[in-house]
Amino acid sequence: MIETILRLTLRSLLSRRRSILMLLLALSPVLIAVLVRLAGRPVDPVRIEVNVLEGLVVRTVLPLVALVLGTGAVGSELEDGTAVYLLAKPIPRWKITAAKLLAAGGLTAALVAPATLVTGLMIGGDQGGGGGVAIAYALAAVVGSFLYVSVFLAASVATGRSLIIGLVYTLLWEGLLAGLFAGSRAFSIREYTIGIAGIIAPERIKPALDPITTIVGTTVFLIVAVVLATRWLGMYQVRAAE
Amino acid sequence: MGERPTAPRAADPTVGYPPPPAAESPPPPAAVAVPAALVDPSVTILVDHVSRWYGNVVAVNDVSIALRPGITGLLGPNGAGKTTILNMAAGLLRPSAGSVTVLGAPAWRNPATYRRIGLVPEREAVYPFLTGREFVRLNAKLQGLADPDGATRTAIHTVDLDAAADRAVGTYSKGMRQRVKVAAALVHEPQVLLLDEPFNGMDPRQRLHMMELLTGMAREGRTILFSSHILEEVERLAQSVLVIVAGRLAASGNFRDIRRLMTDRPHTFTIHSSDNRRLAAALLERDPVFGVELADGLLTVRSADYAAFTRLVAGVARDTSVTLYELRPTDESLESVFQYLVAR
Numbered sequence: 001m002i003e004t005i006l007r008l009t010l011r012s013l014l015s016r017r018r019s020i021l022m023l024l025l026a027l028s029p030v031l032i033a034v035l036v037r038l039a040g041r042p043v044d045p046v047r048i049e050v051n052v053l054e055g056l057v058v059r060t061v062l063p064l065v066a067l068v069l070g071t072g073a074v075g076s077e078l079e080d081g082t083a084v085y086l087l088a089k090p091i092p093r094w095k096i097t098a099a100k101l102l103a104a105g106g107l108t109a110a111l112v113a114p115a116t117l118v119t120g121l122m123i124g125g126d127q128g129g130g131g132g133v134a135i136a137y138a139l140a141a142v143v144g145s146f147l148y149v150s151v152f153l154a155a156s157v158a159t160g161r162s163l164i165i166g167l168v169y170t171l172l173w174e175g176l177l178a179g180l181f182a183g184s185r186a187f188s189i190r191e192y193t194i195g196i197a198g199i200i201a202p203e204r205i206k207p208a209l210d211p212i213t214t215i216v217g218t219t220v221f222l223i224v225a226v227v228l229a230t231r232w233l234g235m236y237q238v239r240a241a242e
Numbered sequence: 243m244g245e246r247p248t249a250p251r252a253a254d255p256t257v258g259y260p261p262p263p264a265a266e267s268p269p270p271p272a273a274v275a276v277p278a279a280l281v282d283p284s285v286t287i288l289v290d291h292v293s294r295w296y297g298n299v300v301a302v303n304d305v306s307i308a309l310r311p312g313i314t315g316l317l318g319p320n321g322a323g324k325t326t327i328l329n330m331a332a333g334l335l336r337p338s339a340g341s342v343t344v345l346g347a348p349a350w351r352n353p354a355t356y357r358r359i360g361l362v363p364e365r366e367a368v369y370p371f372l373t374g375r376e377f378v379r380l381n382a383k384l385q386g387l388a389d390p391d392g393a394t395r396t397a398i399h400t401v402d403l404d405a406a407a408d409r410a411v412g413t414y415s416k417g418m419r420q421r422v423k424v425a426a427a428l429v430h431e432p433q434v435l436l437l438d439e440p441f442n443g444m445d446p447r448q449r450l451h452m453m454e455l456l457t458g459m460a461r462e463g464r465t466i467l468f469s470s471h472i473l474e475e476v477e478r479l480a481q482s483v484l485v486i487v488a489g490r491l492a493a494s495g496n497f498r499d500i501r502r503l504m505t506d507r508p509h510t511f512t513i514h515s516s517d518n519r520r521l522a523a524a525l526l527e528r529d530p531v532f533g534v535e536l537a538d539g540l541l542t543v544r545s546a547d548y549a550a551f552t553r554l555v556a557g558v559a560r561d562t563s564v565t566l567y568e569l570r571p572t573d574e575s576l577e578s579v580f581q582y583l584v585a586r
Contacts, residue, residue: 004383008369015371081365085426088332089384090357234351238334 005099026111033122049124070152073104105146136201144193150225286465292340315480316469324469360427364438370412381426416443437468514568
């Protein structure tokens with residue numbers, strides 16, 4: 001059952017033009033890496049690598065791709081009414097959530113993680129610790145993909161304005177407010193993603209969150225988002241047509 | 243709207259489940275007698291004192307319906323609340339008050355009942371990137387059928403869509419889209435089939451075919467509830483009719499009873515002629531005419547029989563040497579017919 005919905009969602013996401021835009025967005029760090037290489041060897045390539053991967057991939061590319069695919073996985077179907085073909089079926093709602101999360105999260109990871117790895121390796125891969133940094137950010141991007149998508153998916157079930165809410169969360173909360181206070185960082189997917197990279201490559205990546213907060217926060221965020229998405233999907237009411 | 247009409251009752255398929263007393267004075271819950279429909283095992287869809295509102299807008303107002311196997315038409319003008327009722331029966335909308343039970347189980351938040359319910363939604367959207375066959379097979383798989391391919395073949399053949407089954411749904415005409423939606427809804431051979439405006443966009447041949455199909459399914463003992471704003475569709479297909487106007491159940495029962503209610507109402511015509519006064523006097527002597535009114539150079543005539551009056555008027559004008567310039571029935575729209583039923 002999960003596989004059927006997963007395949008349907010993947011086809012649905014890939015059939016849209018915005019998926020091509022997301023591919024281009026995911027490839028943008030690779031373009032930066034090419035420019036860095038063309039500009040000549042920097043003094044500390046691994047520092048540049050960390051800056052590009054954290055600044056461009058984790059802060060911008062990952063949340064944007066996850067936002068578009070995460071809200072598109074369920075939100076678009078609820079919007080155009082095709083979701084009725086899933087909802088009016090004897091399927092436990094958690095299976096629908098799981099399939100949607102696997103499809104959109106998997107697709108986000110498939111777009112972002114390889115681009116992260118290639119970008120990292122191109123900039124600092126041949127330096128001491130540079131390869132490890134690239135792998136760390138690529139793996140962190142995989143976890144971050146599922147984490148972001150789970151939250152945006154839940155938002156898209158709850159409201160038709162999930163795209164705006166997602167943008168506000170990413171730009172305003174994660175971009176501005178979460179960085180201002182130490183406590184608020186613990187409610188930021190971006191910080192969890194960097195935290196995971198820091199756990200894998202501690203010698204070059206110095207996250208703001210400690211490993212325990214990172215692991216606990218990641219787990220709690222994922223579980224809460226999936227539970228809420230499932231619950232809201234179970235209570236979803238078709239919008240008034242008349 | 244005023245008082246609730248005394249709705250005619252029929253044996254099939256809506257069962258005797260009298261409408262509740264006026265909404266202004268609901269009986270205390272403890273005093274509610276359990277209607278026969280609540281314990282009647284042959285009742286497949288039970289809508290019990292259901293209301294649904296959106297903010298301040300009341301979409302469905304204290305509707306009670308009990309259906310047995312057979313075809314029931316949900317007739318009413320656009321915006322009357324038909325889709326809201328069907329969505330509540332399909333468990334896709336929570337009633338604001340009252341309850342909806344399908345095959346003995348609550349409709350709301352009960353996915354397991356979809357094993358026995360098929361739904362054809364009004365909205366046209368179907369995954370455009372799938373072929374018709376893939377779409378029907380998807381529904382078969384989501385229903386967990388043992389042989390999704392076989393069920394898909396049967397359903398596609400049933401709606402006569404074999405030739406176009408391997409084309410993308412995005413390329414389908416409106417009528418083909420409706421048919422593929424019907425195929426998807428009956429792929430698991432449900433006991434209850436809910437269809438929202440199923441004939442929209444179908445040509446007369448497809449319409450006839452779909453009617454035969456639904457009649458056959460009803461004969462197999464299934465409960466079919468479909469909505470329509472077109473009287474003739476309901477007349478040709480439904481054994482029983484529920485008339486919904488402005489969110490209320492205006493009348494229910496056998497189509498002939500509803501039809502009689504509609505045709506027996508007074509009809510009004512406005513006439514512009516060379517001598518309205520003389521024509522009025524002559525018409526008033528005739529049987530089907532029971533009222534005339536002269537105002538603003540126009541003659542308004544009220545008649546009990548639409549057809550008899552239209553046959554009569556030309557002859558009377560000729561006999562009295564009056565020239566008819568214009569004869570117009572006023573407000574013969576279906577909406578006004580419905581309004582009349584509610585106001586009775």
